[in-house]
Amino acid sequence: MTAPRDFKYVGTRPIRHDGVDKVTGRASYGADAAWPGMLHGFVLRSPHAHARIVSIDTGAAEAVPGVHAVITGKDLPETTATIALGEAAIDLRDIGDNVLAKTKTLYHGHAVAAVAATTIDIAREAAAAIEVVYDVLEPVTGIDRALGAGAPILHPALVTKGAAGPDAGGPTNIASRMELKRGDVDAGFAEADLVVEREFRTPMVHQGYIEPHACIARCGEDGRAVVWCTTQGPFVVRDACAAIVGLDPANVKVVPSEIGGGFGGKIVVYLEPLALALARKARRPVKIVMGRDDVFRATGPTSGSKVRVKLGAKRDGTIVAASASLWYEAGAYAGSPVGAGAMCMLAAYKVPNFFIEAYDVVVNKPKVAAYRAPGSPIAAFAVESVVDEIARELKIDPIELRLMNANAEGDRAPYGPKYGPIGLAQILEAARAHPHWRAPLGANQGRGFAVGFWFNAGMNSSATVTLNSDGSAAVVTGNPDIGGTRAAQAMMAAEELGIPVERVRSNVGDTDGSGFTDVTGGSRVCYATGMAVIRAAEDAREQLRARAATIWNVSKDAVGWENGRAIPPAGTEKASPMTVAELTAKMTQTGGPIVGRASLYAPMAGPAFGAHICDLEVDPETGRSRIVRYTAFQDVGKAVHPSYVEGQMQGGVAQGIGWALNEEYIYSADGVMENAGFLDYRMPVASDLPMIETVIVEVANPLHPYGVRGVGEVPIVPPLAAVANAMRDATGIRFTELPLSPPRVLEAIEAAAAVPVEA
Amino acid sequence: MVAIRYETPRSVSEAVRLMAADPGARVLAGGTDLLVQFRTGVRQPSAFVDIKRIPELMSIAIDAHGLRLGAATPAAVIGEHAELRRLWPGLAESVRLIGSTQIQGRGSVGGNLCNASPAADTTCALIVNRAECVIAGPNGERTVPVEAFSIAPGRTVLQPGELLVAIRVPRPAARTSDAYLRLIPRTEMDIAVAGAAASVTLDAAGLCTTARVAIGAVAPTALRVPAAEQALVGSRLDEASLKRAADAASAAARPIDDKRGTTAYRRTVAGVLTRRAAAIAAARAREQGSHP
Numbered sequence A: 001m002t003a004p005r006d007f008k009y010v011g012t013r014p015i016r017h018d019g020v021d022k023v024t025g026r027a028s029y030g031a032d033a034a035w036p037g038m039l040h041g042f043v044l045r046s047p048h049a050h051a052r053i054v055s056i057d058t059g060a061a062e063a064v065p066g067v068h069a070v071i072t073g074k075d076l077p078e079t080t081a082t083i084a085l086g087e088a089a090i091d092l093r094d095i096g097d098n099v100l101a102k103t104k105t106l107y108h109g110h111a112v113a114a115v116a117a118t119t120i121d122i123a124r125e126a127a128a129a130i131e132v133v134y135d136v137l138e139p140v141t142g143i144d145r146a147l148g149a150g151a152p153i154l155h156p157a158l159v160t161k162g163a164a165g166p167d168a169g170g171p172t173n174i175a176s177r178m179e180l181k182r183g184d185v186d187a188g189f190a191e192a193d194l195v196v197e198r199e200f201r202t203p204m205v206h207q208g209y210i211e212p213h214a215c216i217a218r219c220g221e222d223g224r225a226v227v228w229c230t231t232q233g234p235f236v237v238r239d240a241c242a243a244i245v246g247l248d249p250a251n252v253k254v255v256p257s258e259i260g261g262g263f264g265g266k267i268v269v270y271l272e273p274l275a276l277a278l279a280r281k282a283r284r285p286v287k288i289v290m291g292r293d294d295v296f297r298a299t300g301p302t303s304g305s306k307v308r309v310k311l312g313a314k315r316d317g318t319i320v321a322a323s324a325s326l327w328y329e330a331g332a333y334a335g336s337p338v339g340a341g342a343m344c345m346l347a348a349y350k351v352p353n354f355f356i357e358a359y360d361v362v363v364n365k366p367k368v369a370a371y372r373a374p375g376s377p378i379a380a381f382a383v384e385s386v387v388d389e390i391a392r393e394l395k396i397d398p399i400e401l402r403l404m405n406a407n408a409e410g411d412r413a414p415y416g417p418k419y420g421p422i423g424l425a426q427i428l429e430a431a432r433a434h435p436h437w438r439a440p441l442g443a444n445q446g447r448g449f450a451v452g453f454w455f456n457a458g459m460n461s462s463a464t465v466t467l468n469s470d471g472s473a474a475v476v477t478g479n480p481d482i483g484g485t486r487a488a489q490a491m492m493a494a495e496e497l498g499i500p501v502e503r504v505r506s507n508v509g510d511t512d513g514s515g516f517t518d519v520t521g522g523s524r525v526c527y528a529t530g531m532a533v534i535r536a537a538e539d540a541r542e543q544l545r546a547r548a549a550t551i552w553n554v555s556k557d558a559v560g561w562e563n564g565r566a567i568p569p570a571g572t573e574k575a576s577p578m579t580v581a582e583l584t585a586k587m588t589q590t591g592g593p594i595v596g597r598a599s600l601y602a603p604m605a606g607p608a609f610g611a612h613i614c615d616l617e618v619d620p621e622t623g624r625s626r627i628v629r630y631t632a633f634q635d636v637g638k639a640v641h642p643s644y645v646e647g648q649m650q651g652g653v654a655q656g657i658g659w660a661l662n663e664e665y666i667y668s669a670d671g672v673m674e675n676a677g678f679l680d681y682r683m684p685v686a687s688d689l690p691m692i693e694t695v696i697v698e699v700a701n702p703l704h705p706y707g708v709r710g711v712g713e714v715p716i717v718p719p720l721a722a723v724a725n726a727m728r729d730a731t732g733i734r735f736t737e738l739p740l741s742p743p744r745v746l747e748a749i750e751a752a753a754a755v756p757v758e759a
Numbered sequence B: 001m002v003a004i005r006y007e008t009p010r011s012v013s014e015a016v017r018l019m020a021a022d023p024g025a026r027v028l029a030g031g032t033d034l035l036v037q038f039r040t041g042v043r044q045p046s047a048f049v050d051i052k053r054i055p056e057l058m059s060i061a062i063d064a065h066g067l068r069l070g071a072a073t074p075a076a077v078i079g080e081h082a083e084l085r086r087l088w089p090g091l092a093e094s095v096r097l098i099g100s101t102q103i104q105g106r107g108s109v110g111g112n113l114c115n116a117s118p119a120a121d122t123t124c125a126l127i128v129n130r131a132e133c134v135i136a137g138p139n140g141e142r143t144v145p146v147e148a149f150s151i152a153p154g155r156t157v158l159q160p161g162e163l164l165v166a167i168r169v170p171r172p173a174a175r176t177s178d179a180y181l182r183l184i185p186r187t188e189m190d191i192a193v194a195g196a197a198a199s200v201t202l203d204a205a206g207l208c209t210t211a212r213v214a215i216g217a218v219a220p221t222a223l224r225v226p227a228a229e230q231a232l233v234g235s236r237l238d239e240a241s242l243k244r245a246a247d248a249a250s251a252a253a254r255p256i257d258d259k260r261g262t263t264a265y266r267r268t269v270a271g272v273l274t275r276r277a278a279a280i281a282a283a284r285a286r287e288q289g290s291h292p
């Protein structure tokens, strides 16, 4: 290993480049664009969770004065294309059908038609005039119904993919089944002194980004189209729109707006193909903005789940066997993150024998989308609750138990590869040493502990670093900035060039103006795109050295580089070191503009762990609980901008606490979502949470020049279990179903008081 | 699409005239209920009659008889009124619970009452303080006790052309105080799952001579609970009598089962909050007794 590098900018906390525009309201988000001649689009949505579309009559809507275009599923071609996205491919046939139902509506809120008119009121009125005849079918409202006898079938042609299970064959709602195994589970359990088995359930939850989906699109007579939208993946939007609407991707330019949160939910398209198809038909730009109710009903939440976990341990705490079955709701189309859940659930532990089976189940609810470490929080809730039970049964400190079983460098991860350097033991030790772990608890308070894991992603990234004649620089990448990545990228360019970070402008390019770049997701931007920025800045620096060599009339190899200055070789006459600004001032005379560029594919990333301590207080008479103190420990590899790393950790915790305590999709028996708004979908508000304490642990990732690991997803993994374990500590009750809302908690407290159970 | 008129009367009589002339018109106070309902298509008024430019609807006056609260006075102004907070701490805390800082900058007690949500936070605190609604209409002025003002969710005794002008609250007797508590799963920006207010008067010896108890969000309208009041009167507001009051409140509750809470849960919590509110009111009243 090389000696740790002395950084000048990396690790400092400059003000973010996009901050002032955001706090002054100048930043332009998805709904902020207005183009000449613009029409307003409105989407008509299914009132039924499951229905066959018998007919759609748009005649009356088209006759409304001011209406310029009406589209239904018939206006979009059937596509079989896919888009590569890491390991998972996006099936565009499903996405196309999700964007606008073709033959069946599969959830309450599924789009069936769209209207473009001169005003939004006219568009809404015209949409109300569209006559849709439905043949209403029984909805599949959850996993149990989906798998039960005589269950209604969402997709008659669906066949279970993957490792065949016992119930393979025939019409099914199981889209796929996966197995993961090692060793001999039966022998492992036979060896165990203690076996704990529990079944857990979690409801669907939404990312809850503050900015609803919004876009504006135009399409010329020549087939050239522009889409402005709020997205995490402009290149995905480009390819998806082209395939779904039937355009040549070469003719589609996607311009990402400033983005008001995504958390994985703004990768797939919802409105963009509709705006584009309407714009093509109307020959006018069309803008569509979702309301919050549509965001809840018709964009991708993450799965509701049922997870059964069984762990076996020796009396000394060694975990010897594990088995688990996971069923995740995919929503209306295949594709829940159940596979990732299965792969993450034992990532922290050396388990010699395990067997995991994972089912992807379609139900009449919105198609799930990525949500921060997709699949992992649900699985961690189950496993970390059972590990907590084992620690209690065996009377071993929960951190000690995890340390005893912790995976380390060289161990084989349950999902396959051998771990490189990982910081699991380091975060566990940091947690054990932290004053929080020993702080006294008050009345009705409890403390919970849990760990969490996420793979993190690498994938494709490109960057350019353009030098200006005044010695400033502009960075362009294709990653919308959802977590402060522009600031981090500017810092990396400044570090390599040796110019002040304030002299670097960091930009998000559109699909024509930046090299191909995969989505902002998988905690990959600071890592993979950051690496591209570093290399592009190195490329610019090498060009500067060459210019200095030209000026000094020496060979490039002889030119040194120190602290942002080219250093002439010893003994060069009349030559003194030149700064970046001095060199760029002479660019025209020495060969023209300087643009550094880099493109790369990072096949792997640095996996990461987090460990959380949660203190909670419960009101035993009302079941209402309050998070009293919370500390998150995380191996981040290298914190480029520590404030934004801490912000990611706090944000993940806040979302995880919401998931644990109050958030849930509430459905009526006929599949209608009853709480499609922030009043009744209870995300935490600022005053609900204490200041979330953060402890950054840095175990360098050898795959990155600075040691960076992905940061954004890990922190949402432990909170569900950390909160539930704290609730167990406070009440003596093991909760296996989320959310831990006051009525559920009070009911359990009253039941426990009525029939005393062993604590 | 139809145009919506926006009217800004400067006097109560002008507002009454505007309201009487157009049955589709709606009074606009802070708009924190009305504009949300308008945006979601629940209400489509033909005109907004903005009452915030009528001085007597935007004022707080306290004299020997008590409080006269202009119906459209923003919650934030009420919450900062020191004398009001001293005399009716429970009423003030119910006002200060509404929404958030932003919502309180606009929302009013009049709007809270006229919107007639069973979960409205100020209703219970007003009822236990014997508050009355002063109503102006085409046929002059009339008064209605707050407990009779709402008749069903979203419905009040207001007749076409009528307007809530003010809320009058009599000055509390010596050694009297009040309290209001509500339960929401979060800390703000939520709707009460259950709420309870209590007002108690103690004699010099610390015995409770009068008590008023009201519970919210557990029936179509806020309920006064005479049985809970009887459990308190004559007692020293000790644990046993508080418990009896709690049981009476739970028994009186007629909650619904919905996404915000189950019937059983609301019933239990109505009792718990009643007991706690009565205990707080008692402590406040005792405090007054010790500093006359």
Ligand SMILES: Cc1cc2nc3c(=O)[nH]c(=O)nc-3n(C[C@H](O)[C@H](O)[C@H](O)COP(=O)(O)OP(=O)(O)OC[C@H]3O[C@@H](n4cnc5c(N)ncnc54)[C@H](O)[C@@H]3O)c2cc1C
Pocket (backbone or CB within 6 Å): B026, B027, B028, B029, B030, B031, B032, B033, B034, B035, B036, B051, B071, B072, B097, B098, B099, B100, B103, B106, B107, B108, B109, B110, B111, B112, B113, B114, B115, B119, B120, B121, B122, B158, B162, B163, B164, B165, B189, B190, B191, B192
């Ligand atoms: C985010 C949010 C949070 C909220 N939180 C709470 C909460 O915690 N507790 C709570 O109780 N409420 C809450 N509310 C509801 C609302 O803020 C309150 O009910 C508020 O008191 C309404 O007052 P307003 O002046 O804004 O009423 P408006 O919206 O102006 O009016 C409400 C209704 O009353 C009518 N009206 C108003 N004034 C008069 C009058 N003088 N005469 C006749 N009719 C009249 C209007 O026509 C309308 O129908 C919340 C609302 C929001 C948006």
